[in-house]
Amino acid sequence: MGILATVVNVFVDEAGEHGNPLGIVWASTATRGHEQDIAADLGFSETVFIDEVDGRTVRARIFTPKQELRFAGHPTVGLAAWLRAAGDDIRHVAVPAGSARVRADGEFTWISADVDWAPEFELEQLDSPDEVDAVDPDAYTEGMHYVWAWLDEEAGKVRTRMFAPGLGIRTDEATGSAAIRLTAALGRDLQIEQGAGSRLVTHRRNLGREVEIGGRTTPGRDVELA
Incomplete structure (x- = not known):
């Protein structure tokens, strides 16, 4: 079996x-x-x-x-x-x-x-969601990268993609640990659209030491x- x-x-x-x-x-x-x-x-x-x-x-x-x-x-x-x-x-x-x-x-x-539980990512802000969409995954040959841009900064909405060749992941449709790191770095709750259309929501907790996703x-x- x-x-x-x-x-x-x-x-x-x-x-x-x-x-x-x-x-x-x-x-x-x-x-x-x-x-x-x-x-x-x-x-x-x-x-x-x-x-x-x-x-x-x-x-x-x-x-x-x-x-x-x-x-x-x-x-x-x-x-x-x-x-x-x-x-x-x-x-x-x-x-x-x-x-x-x-x-x-x-x-x-x-x-x-x-x-601190989440792996560390290179958080790379681009100027627009279109630029995020245009990124070539094969441009990354090592490391872990979370590329993002504001969809609506006032509302906390972002467009993201993730590339982690070091983990054997060419591109990822939705990455919770990277969303946790981005939330902590920006210091605010987020609504995230990643990949082809996945949706993640995050909340800062415990003075920013924790993130709920x-x-x-x-x-x-x-x-x-x-």
Whole structure:
């Protein structure tokens, strides 16, 4: 029997479109020690492995196609949303960086995380959304880059794209950890449009030491790896 993964799209728009695919896998004897290979085979920007659900806490680990991460935004939001939709009253997602608080509000699932948990990105402001859209992902050969421009500065709306060849991610449809870093850098709540049309919302918390990030997540679909 192959390894079963569930795929959800995280940070979809109001119509349930776009969003960043996330692989969700229950850890088992078949997956332990092979997480990196499984994540590479799935090919998503991140795959999350569930080690345990203990009451209202889920313990998990996150892998890109190239390496394990201490924390990432779209896997924690997506995992919490998927488990809550299945009937688990998840209030915390515990990853190697720490335990992210979870809350639900209508269609949105939110997690709160320390800013320092998020990987550091090169935050590159451009003059217009059109310039953001015109960026060639292949212009980046290393590092992690979050390119952005104001859509409406007064309203806190921004247009973004992310490129992280160092993580094996040519371009990313929706990047929670980068949104956390941008929110902290700008010192304000944001409404973010990333990629082809994904939507992320952020709130500063705890005097800017934490950021809450939320969005919509689609129901899961199962795929089987040989």
